[in-house]
Amino acid sequence: MTNTAAHDLTNTAPATEAPATTEAPEVRVPRVDFAKAAPKAFRALIGFDAAAREGLDPALVELVQIRSSQLNKCAYCLHMHTTDARKAGESEERLHMVAVWEEAAHFFTARERAALALTEAVTLVAHGGVPDAVYERAARHFATDELARLLALIFTINTWNRIAISTGKVPGTDER
Secondary structure (H helix, E strand, O other), rough: HHHHHHHHHHHOOOOOOOOOOOOOOOOOOOOOOHHHHHHHHHHHHHHHHHHHHHOOOOHHHHHHHHHHHHHOHHHHHHHHHHHHHOOOOOOHHHHHHHHOOOOOOOOOOOOHHHHHHHHHHHHHHHHOOOOOHHHHHHHHHHHHHHHHHHHHHHHHHHHHHHHHHHHHHOOOOOOO
């Protein structure tokens, strides 16, 4: 740590506000409309996504999609799925706790926590795979067919995140 950084951490003087800027925020421009440019691929993914969701609790679906979108830093999907979750009756309190679900375990059921742990492991698969303990925890809470659909859901949201980020989707512009 540099001396400047150490000083910044120990400075007890009141913080001063940064000067206000009159600069307009950068406007993101979408790169490509994936649905129009690759309609067969888009429709195939829509079908895969629908099949994955079948029979899963809609609230659980949104929690999984929110957590994956947070981890992937996909603002477009995060905005979409938090909006959908609110419309479905999800509480603001639980939505705020998704990012820290392990520390706020009492906000979520054991089944939801198992799904969120699996979501993190699959989403961050390059950081150590999917540990047996995480998979086994999910397998205790989901029947084999549900677990397969949960995995498919995690695969699809990760794909949607990558599409949204790669094509420059703008948060708050979903037209559903």
